Amino acid sequence: MTILDWTERFHGTSRLPKAVRDRLRTAARIVRCPKGGQVFGPDNVPDSLLFLYDGRIRVSQSSDSGREIVLYRVEAGESCVLTTACMLAEEAYNAEGTAETDVTAVTLPKHAFDRLVSEEDAFREFVFEAYSRRLIDLLRVVDDVAFGHLDIRLAERLLVLAGGREYIQATHQQLASELGTAREVVSRILQDFQKREMITQSRGRIAITDKAALKQLAQST
Amino acid sequence: MTILDWTERFHGTSRLPKAVRDRLRTAARIVRCPKGGQVFGPDNVPDSLLFLYDGRIRVSQSSDSGREIVLYRVEAGESCVLTTACMLAEEAYNAEGTAETDVTAVTLPKHAFDRLVSEEDAFREFVFEAYSRRLIDLLRVVDDVAFGHLDIRLAERLLVLAGGREYIQATHQQLASELGTAREVVSRILQDFQKREMITQSRGRIAITDKAALKQLAQST
DNA sequence: CCGACTTCAGTGACAAAGTCACGAAACCGG
DNA sequence: CCGGTTTCGTGACTTTGTCACTGAAGTCGG
Numbered sequence: 001m002t003i004l005d006w007t008e009r010f011h012g013t014s015r016l017p018k019a020v021r022d023r024l025r026t027a028a029r030i031v032r033c034p035k036g037g038q039v040f041g042p043d044n045v046p047d048s049l050l051f052l053y054d055g056r057i058r059v060s061q062s063s064d065s066g067r068e069i070v071l072y073r074v075e076a077g078e079s080c081v082l083t084t085a086c087m088l089a090e091e092a093y094n095a096e097g098t099a100e101t102d103v104t105a106v107t108l109p110k111h112a113f114d115r116l117v118s119e120e121d122a123f124r125e126f127v128f129e130a131y132s133r134r135l136i137d138l139l140r141v142v143d144d145v146a147f148g149h150l151d152i153r154l155a156e157r158l159l160v161l162a163g164g165r166e167y168i169q170a171t172h173q174q175l176a177s178e179l180g181t182a183r184e185v186v187s188r189i190l191q192d193f194q195k196r197e198m199i200t201q202s203r204g205r206i207a208i209t210d211k212a213a214l215k216q217l218a219q220s221t
Numbered sequence: 222m223t224i225l226d227w228t229e230r231f232h233g234t235s236r237l238p239k240a241v242r243d244r245l246r247t248a249a250r251i252v253r254c255p256k257g258g259q260v261f262g263p264d265n266v267p268d269s270l271l272f273l274y275d276g277r278i279r280v281s282q283s284s285d286s287g288r289e290i291v292l293y294r295v296e297a298g299e300s301c302v303l304t305t306a307c308m309l310a311e312e313a314y315n316a317e318g319t320a321e322t323d324v325t326a327v328t329l330p331k332h333a334f335d336r337l338v339s340e341e342d343a344f345r346e347f348v349f350e351a352y353s354r355r356l357i358d359l360l361r362v363v364d365d366v367a368f369g370h371l372d373i374r375l376a377e378r379l380l381v382l383a384g385g386r387e388y389i390q391a392t393h394q395q396l397a398s399e400l401g402t403a404r405e406v407v408s409r410i411l412q413d414f415q416k417r418e419m420i421t422q423s424r425g426r427i428a429i430t431d432k433a434a435l436k437q438l439a440q441s442t
Numbered sequence: 443c444c445g446a447c448t449t450c451a452g453t454g455a456c457a458a459a460g461t462c463a464c465g466a467a468a469c470c471g472g
Numbered sequence: 473c474c475g476g477t478t479t480c481g482t483g484a485c486t487t488t489g490t491c492a493c494t495g496a497a498g499t500c501g502g
Contacts, residue, residue: 061360063368064442067460071363085353093360118339131352132306138359139282139316142292145366146401147284150459171479180367182460187480203468203479221285288489371488392450403489408451424450424497 028112033103040083041096048107050080055103060177061095069145069180071095072137079130145180151189153179155218158199158208167207249333254324261304262317269328271301276324281398282316290366290401292316293358300351366401372410374400376439379420379429388428 030053033039039057040046057074059082074080074097086093108116116123144153157178161168176186190206193199198210198217208214251274254260260278261267278295280303295301295318307314329337337344365374378399382389397407411427414420419431419438429435 061364061367063364065368065461067368069363069367071360081352082356084349085356093357094364095360114342114345117345118342121335121339124335124338128305131302131356134356135303135306135352135359136314138356138363139292139314142290142359142362142366143282143284143315145363146282146290147286147288173479183480184461184482185459187482188459191481201480286490394450404451405453405490406488408453409488412452422451 028106028108031105031107033099033105035099035102037099037103039097039099039103039105040080042094044096045086046083046107048109049113050083051106051108052076052078052080053104053106055099055101055105057097057103058100059095059097063094067180067182068177069141070178071141072134073100079127081127081130081134150179150181150185151192152218152220154186154189155193155198155214158206159211159214159218162208166211167205169205171204249327249329252326252328254320254326256320256323258320258324260318260320260324260326261301263315265317266307267304267328269330270334271304272327272329273297273299273301274325274327276320276322276326278318278324279321280316280318284315288401288403289398290362291399292362293355294321300348302348302351302355371400371402371406372413373439373441375407375410376414376419376435379427380432380435380439383429387432388426390426392425 038044052074054076057080058070059072059074060068060070062068080097082095117127154175157175158168161170172186172190173183176183190199190201194201196213198213200207200209259265273295275297278301279291280293280295280301281289281291283289301318303316338348375396378396379389382391393407393411394404397404411420411422415422417434419434421428421430
């Protein structure tokens with residue numbers, strides 16, 4: 001599969017027109033990152049824009065005390081604007097991107113990015129929409145952390161992580177890192193869920209036995 | 222003072238070049254908002270970009286349960302990109318902007334904004350930098366709320382709000398809204414500060430008596 | 443100045459969440 | 473099967489959030 005094919009398919013998913021595709025084809029470079037690898041982070045500051053072609057990146061922020069919280073996820077066809085932000089701001093930040101699957105991305109040098117933004121309306125729309133979505137995502141995180149109740153947030157997250165399936169492969173620590181809380185707290189709440197027969201637990205795995213009840217809990221404002 | 226003067230001075234503060242200034246002069250419109258008014262909010266969704274010429278806007282988010290948290294402040298010469306984000310995303314959001322002083326702003330219709338972004342490098346830089354700064358601001362808020370300790374955050378905020386002065390004109394409720402917590406919690410912590418002789422309190426007013434101690438507390442990671 | 447009214451702050455009891463220290467159980471490689 | 477590692481459970485304690493109520497400090501009309 002050539003770079004051309006990649007950018008073709010990438011543009012297919014993000015619905016960018018041919019003109020943009022042509023520009024990207026000449027300027028873009030392909031980078032890969034194995035599952036579990038750090039795509040970007042405090043040590044690993046990127047100098048290019050990042051467009052995700054395949055895979056999923058988890059963007060999280062960690063505290064000095066070792067706790068962690070997931071900010072959002074970047075899916076295939078999306079751009080990771082946080083890298084841009086940090087690039088431009090040149091400020092210290094402690095957010096990092098982790099490859100949740102094997103990841104293939106298209107990187108675009110700043111000058112090429114500038115040209116595309118100025119010359120291609122569709123690309124510009126795409127970029128601004130990406131920024132907007134992330135801002136909204138972060139607003140949601142702030143709202144959850146500042147005002148949300150943990151049992152509800154955990155129920156929500158279990159349902160999201162399960163997707164269609166009826167189980168989740170994750171440790172209590174991983175769930176705590178999703179929500180920005182401590183493992184013990186997750187353990188307590190999960191035990192409560194178990195007592196109420198909404199889930200059953202085994203090591204590193206949670207089975208949802210009463211999805212309806214979980215949903216009801218998750219939606220109880 | 223004419224629109225031209227306003228845009229002149231606005232561009233002066235934000236260091237935009239003449240070409241941008243000319244464009245703005247033709248497309249921009251001046252809006253005002255009295256102190257305490259809502260510049261934007263769930264009910265009051267703007268359809269234009271907002272550039273703050275004079276005054277200060279407090280952007281905060283409120284919960285269903287009546288609590289509130291300040292996300293950041295927009296100072297003169299800055300742009301409020303959150304309005305843009307919400308405009309583009311067309312999603313429900315519960316952030317609102319309140320005029321902390323009498324406010325004068327320049328609004329720019331979307332089409333004019335698009336042209337400027339595509340044709341003027343300096344303006345594009347300005348806009349992207351604004352987005353980046355807000356993203357970073359929100360990262361900081363998330364970090365504080367998720368991992369920070371309230372006494373430290375309150376000490377920080379007291380120092381910031383005091384600026385150079387040795388007192389702060391604010392109720393406990395207002396301070397609680399700054400930090401996204403409850404009034405009672407602020408009252409408790411302030412009483413502690415008072416016992417430790419870092420502040421003295423009177424109704425709606427807090428005097429800092431030991432700035433050094435407050436600073437030390439604020440910096441104790 | 444007085445009394446009614448509003449706003450602001452203090453308090454105690456309790457619930458929810460975070461921290462710490464420790465131990466038990468499940469898994470893994472040899 | 474054994475020793476080491478990871479994951480989970482638990483109790484004690486601290487911090488933070490919630491609720492209901494009290495009193496104190498300002499405001500305003502008369």
